[in-house]
Amino acid sequence: MNTFRQRFFGNPRVIGGLAWLGLVIMVAIAAPLLSPHHPFEIVAQPFLIPSVEHPFGTDSLGRSIWAGLVHGARTTLVIAILATLASVAFGTLVGALAGYFGGWVDDGLMRLTEFFQTIPSFIFAIVLVAILTPSATSLIVAIAVVSWPPIARVVRGEVLSVKAREYVQAAVLVGQEDMAILFRQVLPNTLSPLIVTGSLLVATAILVESALSFLGLGAPNLMSWGFMVGAGRSFLRDAWWLVTIPGVAILLTVLSINLVGEGLNDALNPRLSDL
Amino acid sequence: MSAPILRIEDLRVALPAWSDRPLAVDGVSLAIARNEILCVVGESGSGKSVMAKAVLGLLPAPHVRVVGGAIHFEGRDLLRAEEEEMREVRGGRISMIFQEPMVALNPLMKVGAQTDEIFRVHTDLDAPARRQRVVELFSDVHLPDPERIPDSYPHELSGGQRQRVMIAMALALEPALIIADEPTTALDVTTQAQILTLLKELQGRHGTAVLFITHDFGVVAEVADRVVVMRNGRLVETGATGEVLRAPQADYTKALVAAVPSLHPRHASAPDQPAPALALRGLNKVYGGRAGLFGGPGRRVHAVRDVDLEVPRGRSVALVGESGSGKSTLARCVVGLERADGGDIRLDGENIAGFSRRQLKPYRHLVQMVFQDPFASLNPRHRVGDIIALGPTLRGTPKREAWDRARELLGMVGLQPEAVGRYPHEFSGGQRQRIGIARALAMEPALILADEPVSALDVSVQKQVLDLLDDLRQSLGLSMLFITHDLRVAAHVCEEIAVMRHGAIVERGPTSEIFADPRHEYTRQLLDSVPGKGWEH
Numbered sequence: 001m002n003t004f005r006q007r008f009f010g011n012p013r014v015i016g017g018l019a020w021l022g023l024v025i026m027v028a029i030a031a032p033l034l035s036p037h038h039p040f041e042i043v044a045q046p047f048l049i050p051s052v053e054h055p056f057g058t059d060s061l062g063r064s065i066w067a068g069l070v071h072g073a074r075t076t077l078v079i080a081i082l083a084t085l086a087s088v089a090f091g092t093l094v095g096a097l098a099g100y101f102g103g104w105v106d107d108g109l110m111r112l113t114e115f116f117q118t119i120p121s122f123i124f125a126i127v128l129v130a131i132l133t134p135s136a137t138s139l140i141v142a143i144a145v146v147s148w149p150p151i152a153r154v155v156r157g158e159v160l161s162v163k164a165r166e167y168v169q170a171a172v173l174v175g176q177e178d179m180a181i182l183f184r185q186v187l188p189n190t191l192s193p194l195i196v197t198g199s200l201l202v203a204t205a206i207l208v209e210s211a212l213s214f215l216g217l218g219a220p221n222l223m224s225w226g227f228m229v230g231a232g233r234s235f236l237r238d239a240w241w242l243v244t245i246p247g248v249a250i251l252l253t254v255l256s257i258n259l260v261g262e263g264l265n266d267a268l269n270p271r272l273s274d275l
Numbered sequence: 276m277s278a279p280i281l282r283i284e285d286l287r288v289a290l291p292a293w294s295d296r297p298l299a300v301d302g303v304s305l306a307i308a309r310n311e312i313l314c315v316v317g318e319s320g321s322g323k324s325v326m327a328k329a330v331l332g333l334l335p336a337p338h339v340r341v342v343g344g345a346i347h348f349e350g351r352d353l354l355r356a357e358e359e360e361m362r363e364v365r366g367g368r369i370s371m372i373f374q375e376p377m378v379a380l381n382p383l384m385k386v387g388a389q390t391d392e393i394f395r396v397h398t399d400l401d402a403p404a405r406r407q408r409v410v411e412l413f414s415d416v417h418l419p420d421p422e423r424i425p426d427s428y429p430h431e432l433s434g435g436q437r438q439r440v441m442i443a444m445a446l447a448l449e450p451a452l453i454i455a456d457e458p459t460t461a462l463d464v465t466t467q468a469q470i471l472t473l474l475k476e477l478q479g480r481h482g483t484a485v486l487f488i489t490h491d492f493g494v495v496a497e498v499a500d501r502v503v504v505m506r507n508g509r510l511v512e513t514g515a516t517g518e519v520l521r522a523p524q525a526d527y528t529k530a531l532v533a534a535v536p537s538l539h540p541r542h543a544s545a546p547d548q549p550a551p552a553l554a555l556r557g558l559n560k561v562y563g564g565r566a567g568l569f570g571g572p573g574r575r576v577h578a579v580r581d582v583d584l585e586v587p588r589g590r591s592v593a594l595v596g597e598s599g600s601g602k603s604t605l606a607r608c609v610v611g612l613e614r615a616d617g618g619d620i621r622l623d624g625e626n627i628a629g630f631s632r633r634q635l636k637p638y639r640h641l642v643q644m645v646f647q648d649p650f651a652s653l654n655p656r657h658r659v660g661d662i663i664a665l666g667p668t669l670r671g672t673p674k675r676e677a678w679d680r681a682r683e684l685l686g687m688v689g690l691q692p693e694a695v696g697r698y699p700h701e702f703s704g705g706q707r708q709r710i711g712i713a714r715a716l717a718m719e720p721a722l723i724l725a726d727e728p729v730s731a732l733d734v735s736v737q738k739q740v741l742d743l744l745d746d747l748r749q750s751l752g753l754s755m756l757f758i759t760h761d762l763r764v765a766a767h768v769c770e771e772i773a774v775m776r777h778g779a780i781v782e783r784g785p786t787s788e789i790f791a792d793p794r795h796e797y798t799r800q801l802l803d804s805v806p807g808k809g810w811e812h
Contacts, residue, residue, distance in 0.1 A: 165651045165652075166646040166647070166648055166651045166652035167651065167652050167653055167654040167662075169612055169644070169646070170644070170646065170652060170711075170714065171654075171665065172611075172612060172632070173610055173611075173612070173639060173643060173644055173666075174639060174643075174665055174666030174669055174714075174718060175635075175636050175639040175666065175669050175670070176665065176669055185654055185657075188654075188656045189654070189655065189656060
């Protein structure tokens, strides 16, 4: 049986996904160096077609699309990752408590989860951002609030199956406390599906963030890919690059995350992909 | 010997590159004659099931594939047959009986309809004639009420009845060869005995050849005409059953045969009755009965009823019973994983029945458990040292001291002390079970509760683990309650036996007395069902 490393990095789709993600992350980190201009700064006349001087052209107000792209990568990634971390943390807690303690704790927490799942998530996110007034924080909160239920359900299912294993009974027999058993014995063994779901959640978070920004509900003073698509959409017939360039960036990033997530899944559960 | 029906010549089956060995089956040749039962014996990983699947062309290609040899059956080489041809062979000429009938049967289809399907596909019989054949078959395998059983779903039948249905389906088209892969391993002893008798009877009546795959020498002694012993994909020994069992030639066969616990009961060492380490009085446990939110009252199961039992200090008592007899529930009540509904559980004289987990804490170290499944009983993400030292650390032993003790314990159970730093997946099943024993001993218990500790292990490893448990118990002066379904194992390690059925203890006494003179009818039935009881090595 080859190791996790071999299975993960031996997969060409994973390599492709990781390459693009690595590029996006590096660009996001080095944004101020790659583009000294502030993304909202007017640098040239509007609607310049991509050229050597302005590699991705300029938008309807004469702002550099390149600057928007690299600074937007920052905004998009930071918001998506923070939102994912928040929803994974909350979802894991809810799912773990529900699965481990069962009984009325499970009933209560799962009814709460279902309550959140019954509301169409994107509309719920719009409502949340509108109530909280658009800002980076409210975007993160909104995305986290609509995306934790699936995590809670995945973790609950895993905890239910792990807690029936004999090593958990052995821990009970030597007198370990419930919370210690949950965090030391049970949760570490639910990690692999959690990692896969969590990584795919980043992709969803990027899409939600872009969609909210597209609708003008994004963080007002931060450039983001969704905002760029939204701002350029009225000029689609005259200046295709305003929409296409950030759109392709969103597409490639989401696709890469999905490829890496699936690669993780195949590498963590080799039997499923093998036989 | 008449001309063989099936002849396997120098069969080689390759495993995928990442496996621990290149060939699953490495140059095996064997032959089965008409009207013969050939047992293929081997431990897990010996390649016996892969060989059977190769005969039927059911290998999970492309990862596992045949790379050489020939399988001659009725004048053709099955390895070179077309898929169309193979389908015909599989349906009519060779049939298969699986280990787990619940998985092999379609749960959504009545068993009669599943049997009927065979005739519909392979014969031109009309519906009433097919029904007639199904009823005949079902009465042939001694299913009760063969007129009614065809209209049952698999879940409505018992395990033994399901296996009878499988056998009926295997016999449907009068095949020349039946391949039975561990067909009785999932069944209780008494059911196993009935199924083995049935298989022999039918095989004799129809003159079918049977390739019988098993790991159990008792079963071999019961049914086989000839035996083939396999190890690591190679053929180790072959011969007539009586000869191989009585005078095995190969060292490996000798070791395997010697590893089967003998049915000679162990004698109680001292006649005195010391104070019991564990005493149960009128213990009861009822499951269910709580009404669901929308459902009616739930089904109540009286898992343990009015059980009285003592484990004298320094003795080992076997609790013997078939699945569903309540023996595991009883164990879970004793260690506090379940709360008893009534009665006393006295550990060293202290009644702990009905205690909460917090109240139980000071008594935890008194009784520790060795679990059944060595792959599920150790946390895969913890190092062996942490696993063993967890209990003592929680009781306040400094970590360094607990780890030193863990090294010592690993030495006692026959592992390297350096194993503390390694993870469970680096060990084999038997070694893991040793780690589980070390974990139980780390709490310095007075009573060890062993719940089928060897039933998931290979025969040769079983014996080692049993002997280890026995040695440790005697040298440390522990008491043990040993839960098992296997009377051989019980006779090997326990001075006393309690037989459990439907939640109640039906008979109890010294092992030697119970073996010599079983009083209860069920005990007699259990003793009669032990496979290979007539064979003593």
